[in-house]
Amino acid sequence: MISQILHTPDGVRDIYGDELVLKNEIINKVYDTFHLNGFKDIETPTFEFFDVFSKDIGTIPSKELYKFFDKEGNTLVLRPDFTPSVARALAKYFKEEKGPLKFCYKGNTFINTSEYQGKLKETTQIGVEMVNENSIYADAQMICLVIDTLLAAGLEEFVVSIGDTEFFKGLCSEANITEEIELNLREYISSKNFYMMKEYLASNDINSDIIDQFGYFSKTYLEIEDLKNLKNLVKNKNAVKALDRLLLLKDILSKKGYDKYIAFDLSMLSKYHYYTGIIFKAYTYGVGDAIIKGGRYDNLLEKFGKSASAIGFVVLADELLTSIMRTGHRNVELKKKVLITFKEDYLKADAKALELRKSGIIADVIKEPSMNKDEFESYVEKGGYSEVITI
């Protein structure tokens, strides 16, 4: 029995000590950056009605949600993703608001992924959403915020890959592709399986001009020339608009000196179907997945009764933490930490501690422990104390 009490279920974990200190530091730095950019806090419930995360909304598949029932028999879901929750809340409280709304949040999300994949089921997300802003400048602002956030968190080497979902949708509608073919194509393109994609398009009698255009999905780093060439090839209006957006974005970010951090990749198609325009992910060394994911979702709020454009992203705090721990980019000043031990005179030790704390030093007061010298030395070392004061 006892051994079972000690364990946590697969996919969740305890986090404590230095690791948690680092995690909180990262979260605070990210959050400070959001606040400095004018985002205000919002907190939504940990669980909501199933409909907020249903297939119609376009978040993760239903089978990966943690579901349970309330006393009235409603299906409730532990949030797998903040965006639908925040969209719901903003549609509810700012239905008539026409000016831009900027909100940020942090909290844990829950996804019931399959076992033994080395992935956590409970993860911390820190994110922003900006509503009622559909200009290219909002897109540029968001990408800049992604870059500023990562720089603030202490990362130097990272890539923000940018794509546009409208380009893929535009090409599909130009080619008159059925929904089933579109779904399969989505799969091939997002797994960069281009030889299969080409075979598949050819076997479905898609004409070769369109196949050539699909060929551009294969590049992970599209140059300006590629985007311009593509613009001459593509006929679909929405696809052209998507390319125009990317070119404009490139121009703005280059002028800001941020082009070294970005890469254009049209093959990025999120599994979240609510995205409607630009979509982006940030990658760095040390982790096998993206550390930031986001994009534009202009139709989502409408499903909650407010027709408004929106764009947002989340920082996957656990992935970012792993990357910083593995690549050693930690650059935080640690506060000085002192241990004060006393035998009888607690009040004297307390007074000493107060004095130290006033000057910003961490002062830890304990009754002299019954340890031998070696045990005590190791205790001091593990605790990270720079000095021991015996009263």
Added chain:
Amino acid sequence: MDDNKYIVFALAKGRLAGQAMELLEKTGITCDEMKDKDTRKLVFVNEELKLKFFLAKATDVPTYVELGAADIGIVGLDTILEENRRVYEVLDLKMGKCRMCVCGPESAGELLKHRERIRVATKYPVIAKDYFFNTKHQTVDIIKLNGSVELGPIVGLSDCIVDIVETGSTLRENGLKVLEEIRDLSARVIVNQVSMRMQNKRITEIIDKMKAEIDQ
């Protein structure tokens, strides 16, 4: 982005690893350490080109690549489909060609024509389930075996099997035959999603060279 980082290859142990290394050698990527048959090393390094290689059980290769322990993996499509990991599948090596098939005694052919429940033994439960559910719309009991799957119908454990068929000689010797073909298989190159972005230039170069060699 960073030329000082190693590019790590995970190769599926066995014949495929040898064939893949031969192909890589033609593109100028060599690893002399690996040629030593008696070595007990697990990881082989080419310091000059900043490359590392290791051999892993085929089913583990997609896992190493998904989690970023390896940047590039070389493994059969059967394993990729069965493991269903989030990796980029970037190149068909056109080697190790074979087929995934439903096999059994002649008499089992009749059972596949209806949607009655049958028992299927396989090393590939994901692929088998996907085929029977989504393509054939037939209810099946899947029995996972770890080897000598052909035994299933012979000893009466299952009605048929889903397995890889290369020449078909093992089947014939045991009185079994291919009843239906599920799909063609071959070896593939897979790439980690982050590596594809962070080390794009070097990885693309390696893949383009391999592709040129295959297309010849």
